[in-house]
Amino acid sequence: MNIQKTNLPEVLEITPKVFSDSRGYFLETYHQSRYTTNGVPAQFLQDNRSHSTYGVLRGLHYQLKFPQAKLVRVTRGVVFDVAVDIRIGSPNFGQWTGVTLSESNNKQLYIPEGFAHGFIVLSKEADFEYKCSDFYHPNDEYGIIWNDPTINIQWPEVEKLNISNKDCSLPTLNQANTELLPKYEPN
Numbered sequence: 001m002n003i004q005k006t007n008l009p010e011v012l013e014i015t016p017k018v019f020s021d022s023r024g025y026f027l028e029t030y031h032q033s034r035y036t037t038n039g040v041p042a043q044f045l046q047d048n049r050s051h052s053t054y055g056v057l058r059g060l061h062y063q064l065k066f067p068q069a070k071l072v073r074v075t076r077g078v079v080f081d082v083a084v085d086i087r088i089g090s091p092n093f094g095q096w097t098g099v100t101l102s103e104s105n106n107k108q109l110y111i112p113e114g115f116a117h118g119f120i121v122l123s124k125e126a127d128f129e130y131k132c133s134d135f136y137h138p139n140d141e142y143g144i145i146w147n148d149p150t151i152n153i154q155w156p157e158v159e160k161l162n163i164s165n166k167d168c169s170l171p172t173l174n175q176a177n178t179e180l181l182p183k184y185e186p187n
Ligand SMILES: Cc1cn([C@H]2C[C@H](O)[C@@H](COP(=O)(O)OP(=O)(O)O[C@H]3O[C@@H](C)C(=O)[C@@H](O)[C@H]3O)O2)c(=O)[nH]c1=O
Pocket: 048, 050, 058, 059, 060, 061, 062, 117, 118, 119, 136, 164
């Protein structure tokens, strides 16, 4: 397993070790002690999967009172996955990172609490699976608009975007109520 810091040092890109043989391949998608030792501190309470078609963009989402760190991966298709540091007081406030996750590169992204998260689907279909460090609370869902001009995420182009009405009506980071943004807590 290889773990690398992204340009946002708390967001980690993880490449599992793949054991290939004549039958196919094997890899560990999560190993508590190995991941913890290598800087993925979260204990996970919920596993999710979403299925999406080409051009779907989900995000940018975060949770506040019940913050979720997420360990995300793609088991079918290709997505461009994005994390944004939206912690008030962070030296990287408003900065983003993006990684292509696919069924063939097996990469994972670790997104800590306090970051907004989203992805766009670049293949015909995509299955997106992720572990979360807290349970889903429907009244604790927040978000930032995907095309916030200040954050300026360089999303790969698709022919036709497919975004939920809920996600289309999210505020920009500047419009968001600062009381409803996570706070930076240096270690
Ligand atoms: C996230 C979630 C949704 N749901 C329900 C609520 C709703 O009826 C339906 C679809 O929810 P959403 O539209 O919010 O699904 P989606 O847009 O896929 O939401 C996800 O987006 C990515 C980018 C994230 O980072 C996740 O944390 C999560 O916010 O599923 C759950 O029951 N449990 C959950 O944990």
